[in-house]
Amino acid sequence: MKAIKAGHSYQINAHPIHKPLQQQKVNKGQFKTAFELQLQQTLIHSDVKFSQHARTRMEERGIEMNQDLIQKINQGVSKAxxxxxxxxLFLIDNHAFVVSVKNQTVITAMERDELQDQMVTNIDSAVLL
Incomplete structure (x- = not known):
């Protein structure tokens, strides 16, 4: 797995875990998965945003967002x-996130063990929380 900068986003090449998606219809014929709905509700009181790429990676990897994790990411952004x-690169519990501190946006997310023998590029700092 290598981190590749594509535009202003990061892309982690890994084998995705395919899970069936439950979808719910929202305005104008758009669909949101149950994961997206849960993440959206969790982020209501958050300063940090999640890129579409990060949301996709979190869903594929089964990373569940909760208020404690959001609070740690917000604290990490403030420190950074x-x-x-x-x-x-934020290392929090068993998770790793590449975060644009300037934009307060999580760019990508992965399980911490996915970093084994890998390299993350285009970062200028690491935050251990």
Whole structure:
């Protein structure tokens, strides 16, 4: 697995875990998965945003977002901002996130064990929470 910068997004090449998606119809014929609906509700009181790429990776990898994890990411963004970081790798519990500190946006997400023998590029800092 290698991190590749594509535009302003990061892409982690890994074998996706395919799970059946439950969908719910929303306005104008769009569909949202149960995962997206749960994430959206969890993020209501959050400063941090999640890119579509990060949302997809979280769903594929079964990473469930909760208020504790959101709070840790928000704290990490604040700490990284005070140090002048721009793009950081956040290691939180068993998860790893590449975060655009400037935009307060999670760019991609993975399980921490996926980092074994791999390299994450285009970051200027790491935050261990």
């Amino acid at each position: 901002q005070t140090k002048g970081a721009k793009e950081s």
